[in-house]
Amino acid sequence: MTKTSKITAFAAPAIMALAVAAPSEAKILLMGDGGWEVSFDGSVNSFYNFVTTEELTTTDVATNATHTGQDADGEDTSRITVGLLPAVWGMNVKAPTTNGLDMSARIGLYPSTQNNRRKNTSQASTGGQNGGNLDLREIFFAVDGSFGQVLVGRTLGLYQGKNILTDMTLFGVGAGAASGGGTTLGRIGWGYVYPNFNAGIRYTTPDFNGVKAQVGIFDPSTLGGGGGVTETSMPRLEAEVSYAGNMSGVSVSAWANGMFQTAQRSNSEIQTLCGLAINGGTSGGADTNTIACGVDSSIDVGGGAFGLQLGYGGLTLTGSGYIGSGLGTTLMLDTDAIDAKGHARGHNGYIAQGTYAFGQGTSIGASYGESRAKESSTDLLQRASTTVAIESQGLLDFMVWHDINKNLRVVAEYGLQEREWHDGVSQDSTNVSVGGFFFW
Numbered sequence: 001m002t003k004t005s006k007i008t009a010f011a012a013p014a015i016m017a018l019a020v021a022a023p024s025e026a027k028i029l030l031m032g033d034g035g036w037e038v039s040f041d042g043s044v045n046s047f048y049n050f051v052t053t054e055e056l057t058t059t060d061v062a063t064n065a066t067h068t069g070q071d072a073d074g075e076d077t078s079r080i081t082v083g084l085l086p087a088v089w090g091m092n093v094k095a096p097t098t099n100g101l102d103m104s105a106r107i108g109l110y111p112s113t114q115n116n117r118r119k120n121t122s123q124a125s126t127g128g129q130n131g132g133n134l135d136l137r138e139i140f141f142a143v144d145g146s147f148g149q150v151l152v153g154r155t156l157g158l159y160q161g162k163n164i165l166t167d168m169t170l171f172g173v174g175a176g177a178a179s180g181g182g183t184t185l186g187r188i189g190w191g192y193v194y195p196n197f198n199a200g201i202r203y204t205t206p207d208f209n210g211v212k213a214q215v216g217i218f219d220p221s222t223l224g225g226g227g228g229v230t231e232t233s234m235p236r237l238e239a240e241v242s243y244a245g246n247m248s249g250v251s252v253s254a255w256a257n258g259m260f261q262t263a264q265r266s267n268s269e270i271q272t273l274c275g276l277a278i279n280g281g282t283s284g285g286a287d288t289n290t291i292a293c294g295v296d297s298s299i300d301v302g303g304g305a306f307g308l309q310l311g312y313g314g315l316t317l318t319g320s321g322y323i324g325s326g327l328g329t330t331l332m333l334d335t336d337a338i339d340a341k342g343h344a345r346g347h348n349g350y351i352a353q354g355t356y357a358f359g360q361g362t363s364i365g366a367s368y369g370e371s372r373a374k375e376s377s378t379d380l381l382q383r384a385s386t387t388v389a390i391e392s393q394g395l396l397d398f399m400v401w402h403d404i405n406k407n408l409r410v411v412a413e414y415g416l417q418e419r420e421w422h423d424g425v426s427q428d429s430t431n432v433s434v435g436g437f438f439f440w
Helices: 003-016 058-063 161-165 267-274 377-382
Strands: 028-033 036-053 076-081 088-094 102-111 134-145 148-156 197-204 211-218 236-247 250-264 298-312 315-325 346-359 362-373 390-405 408-421 426-439
Touching: 148 161, 161 236, 161 250, 161 298, 161 315, 197 236
Parallel strands: none
Antiparallel strands: 028 036, 036 076, 036 088, 036 426, 088 102, 102 134, 134 148, 148 197, 197 211, 211 236, 236 250, 250 298, 298 315, 315 346, 346 362, 362 390, 390 408, 408 426
16 A cells, blocks of 8 residues: 555544444554454644734724624734644454454544643643543444445534545644634635534445445534524434546546434524514513514524545546535534524535645645625624624635655645625635644
8 A cells, every 4th residue: 555545544534434444444453353353543743833814904893793703903823733633543343244244333532732822721621631622523333234334323424524535634724723722624614514523323335336325314403503493303314425436547536415404493492582682572581472573493404515526647636515504604503504583594615626646755735615604684684783794714725745654744734714704894814834644
């Protein structure tokens, strides 16, 4: 296996876990006896990041209420952090094949290296040294056979999963290098919405000449952005169809996936929202006039995503995108999915990316992507009194990386990112990062 293919093979199963990582594919076999195998794999990375953000003018800040995610003063920030990926310690167990069934399990621990710009803090809530940055992303078991695979537990979601797996900033920094005690954002919110790691039950078909299908039910979200939505009577549904093959010397990977979820508000939650001034309330408390208020009691969210990757020689071209309703801009479903009336906002985004491998371990890449959110009529009314929501986030990114050997990679990255709000105010940032990975 080449240096590049070994690192790529590590990325998908061991870091982002779109499918089960068979222990036999792990890097180090710890023990094997009677058909049982126990193994582990992992990586450590860190980057030096320098971020500079332009200052919003007095006019920009005063025009409307607070702009979501704004940096009103602008700042220069130096950080030493993990990139989009945290470190990882993955543990795998494989049972002896029995009656044609291959059974395996994985637990993945994903810590960050930095505190939240607090040298001596030990509080988990502030990203300190007591484990506030430890992310238990993977806890699952899988059963494989001639029928395909059934996977049960927590791993990367299907919807927009391949969009993030094909993003070159997976091994870089991307956006969001200046804040927080956890990972940076890469292109999360700047070309796709984070699929995250979710508890679910999924089925994957056998490979039919390069074509596979997956379908699963997942632990539902209570949605975010427009008050409480706590009744989730049905699980979230996600599905994907993908193809991987070779056509006339060109490697081809294509996919399309989708997601749907419904949730309901309780009567008390509806009444609380109807008491808000934006919804016609006068007291700020509960209002029983829920029909005139216009707050949605049942909310459907969902969308589709797609992508195509072509490779020839050292050149790889990738395009992916998504569209949907109630997705959110960055953290899927849980932040700005719905407005104050419970109406789902429209969301869409895309990435265009090209990379080239020169051989001997050196590669370069460039990409542009953005995520967009439509402004609802309720959002428009809230501009002057509450917040102005994000309309678009765009990131132009350049990377160069070199695999010194199969276990060691160094990376340099330069990014230009822009946020624009619905009232036309915008803010630019630049990020320069240098770092590396050790894989095992």
